Amino acid sequence: MTKNKLAFVSGATSGIGEATAEILAANQWDLIISGRRLDRLNELASSLNTKYNVYVRALCFDIQQREQVKDSLASCADLLTKIDLLVNNAGLALGKSPFQEGLESDWETMIDTNLKGIIYLTKEVIPFMIKNKSGHIVNISSTAARDMYPGGNVYSASKSAVDALTKSLRLDLLEHNIKVSSVAPGMVHTEFSEVRFHGDKAKAEKVYQGFEPLYAKDVADAIYYIVTRPSHVHIGDLLITCTAQANSSIVIKS
Ligand code: NDP
Numbered sequence: 012m013t014k015n016k017l018a019f020v021s022g023a024t025s026g027i028g029e030a031t032a033e034i035l036a037a038n039q040w041d042l043i044i045s046g047r048r049l050d051r052l053n054e055l056a057s058s059l060n061t062k063y064n065v066y067v068r069a070l071c072f073d074i075q076q077r078e079q080v081k082d083s084l085a086s087c088a089d090l091l092t093k094i095d096l097l098v099n100n101a102g103l104a105l106g107k108s109p110f111q112e113g114l115e116s117d118w119e120t121m122i123d124t125n126l127k128g129i130i131y132l133t134k135e136v137i138p139f140m141i142k143n144k145s146g147h148i149v150n151i152s153s154t155a156a157r158d159m160y161p162g163g164n165v166y167s168a169s170k171s172a173v174d175a176l177t178k179s180l181r182l183d184l185l186e187h188n189i190k191v192s193s194v195a196p197g198m199v200h201t202e203f204s205e206v207r208f209h210g211d212k213a214k215a216e217k218v219y220q221g222f223e224p225l226y227a228k229d230v231a232d233a234i235y236y237i238v239t240r241p242s243h244v245h246i247g248d249l250l251i252t253c254t255a256q257a258n259s260s261i262v263i264k265s
């Protein structure tokens with residue numbers, strides 16, 4: 012291990028998490044990256060290590076499973092003593108039907124991933140930050156938490172819960188000198204819509220047609236800005252959309 016700063020990025024196997032891992036590594040941060048797709052984790056770890064000569068530990072676990080989260084974090088307790096940053100990024104939407112037509116299994120997965128997953132992971136990381144009397148937690152929220160749209164229902168509720176948790180953590184961790192921030196992106200062209208529409212790539216691509224959405228790197232840049240402010244500066248909340256998007260429902264498309 013080096014004297015570099017150390018970040019834990021959940022959901023680093025694609026999209027915003029992968030781009031965040033990349034920008035941190037490019038700026039000489041060591042990393043712990045997580046997700047369920049081991050092949051992608053290993054590929055990313057090896058590529059970041061080769062490109063930037065930083066230390067990268069890959070942890071493969073399902074964030075919905077509390078015991079998996081505990082065991083995985085316990086496996087790198089030594090490393091976690093140096094933790095500076097936790098980016099709670101892993102998350103997903105499943106379905107976009109009106110509530111009355113939604114699938115219970117989709118609802119359970121969104122709540123278990125977007126809310127309970129953050130809770131499980133944060134609980135395991137916080138003791139190390141408290142001991143160090145420093146640290147920063149960045150939770151990835153969404154415009155879906157700020158204004159609702161038809162079909163957003165349980166996804167919006169899960170991200171609204173993330174916002175509430177972010178504000179609460181800020182209050183509880185203030186005395187321990189731990190920063191807690193929220194980043195709320197609008198539409199970002201990642202695997203998000205493909206996951207949301209259960210693998211229907213054509214339907215997913217239509218979401219991003221007729222305008223230029225955000226790219227994962229745009230959000231990663233914003234996260235990097237927040238986590239590199241001087242120690243006396245705290246950015247609590249950052250809303251970021253593409254220029255064509257005003258809120259959850261209004262996007263100018265050609
Ligand atoms: P992607 O689908 O590209 O990435 C999602 C990441 O989350 C993947 O790395 C995935 O890894 C991980 N993940 C999902 N479920 C689990 C799980 N059960 N256990 C562990 N990891 C999991 O989407 P985005 O990059 O767009 O999404 C990242 C975050 O940004 C999410 O929280 C999303 O809600 C939020 N967001 C996205 C927006 C968008 O328009 N794209 C806008 C606003 C917010 P794996 O599959 O390997 O487990």
Ligand code: 8X3
Nearest residue numbers: 153154155197198259
């Ligand atoms: C993802 C953005 O508009 O699909 O959080 O809910 S949206």
